[in-house]
Amino acid sequence: MRTYKLIIIFLTGFSCMACGQSTNKKKQNLQPQLSKKQQIMDLSKITDPEVKKAIEALQNGDKSWYNFFTENPAMTDDGHSIDFKSFFSNALGNEMFLSIDRVENDGKNIYGNFKAGKWGTFQTYFKFHKNAEGKFDKLDIGQAR
Numbered sequence: 001m002r003t004y005k006l007i008i009i010f011l012t013g014f015s016c017m018a019c020g021q022s023t024n025k026k027k028q029n030l031q032p033q034l035s036k037k038q039q040i041m042d043l044s045k046i047t048d049p050e051v052k053k054a055i056e057a058l059q060n061g062d063k064s065w066y067n068f069f070t071e072n073p074a075m076t077d078d079g080h081s082i083d084f085k086s087f088f089s090n091a092l093g094n095e096m097f098l099s100i101d102r103v104e105n106d107g108k109n110i111y112g113n114f115k116a117g118k119w120g121t122f123q124t125y126f127k128f129h130k131n132a133e134g135k136f137d138k139l140d141i142g143q144a145r
Contacts, residue, residue, distance in 0.1 A: 043055055043059075046103055047103060054136070055100075068135065069136045073136055074139075077141050090117075091116075091117065095114070096115055101123075109125060111123065111144050123143065124142065127141075
């Protein structure tokens with residue numbers, strides 16, 4: 001009978017420990033996850049207001065990104081001409097700056113660490129070119145050296 005009582009006490013204690021462990025897992029799963037939009041990056045280094053707004057749209061994967069550009073802007077990637085709309089149809093919402101490290105050319109040239117989707121993360125530049133109406137008619141991007 002004494003062995004039976006010890007087994008009952010042992011099993012009761014073990015089941016209490018197991019319940020405590022599952023409660024901890026539930027609490028861990030209730031931790032809020034930050035969305036992309038909640039991961040705010042400091043854009044204060046960008047001095048050109050239109051470039052700043054465009055980069056904000058890029059960071060948020062917002063299609064308003066296209067509104068900052070002419071109908072068919074020229075674009076280069078590491079010096080090679082590419083189609084702007086085709087490129088950003090895949091990149092917008094998936095690619096973003098992780099940091100803005102340097103800004104030049106009156107706020108139109110942006111350098112920083114960039115997450116380029118399946119291509120990985122590396123130092124990148126974006127060089128915005130404005131036309132007379134204030135819209136961007138060309139964007140040069142590439143790996144910063």
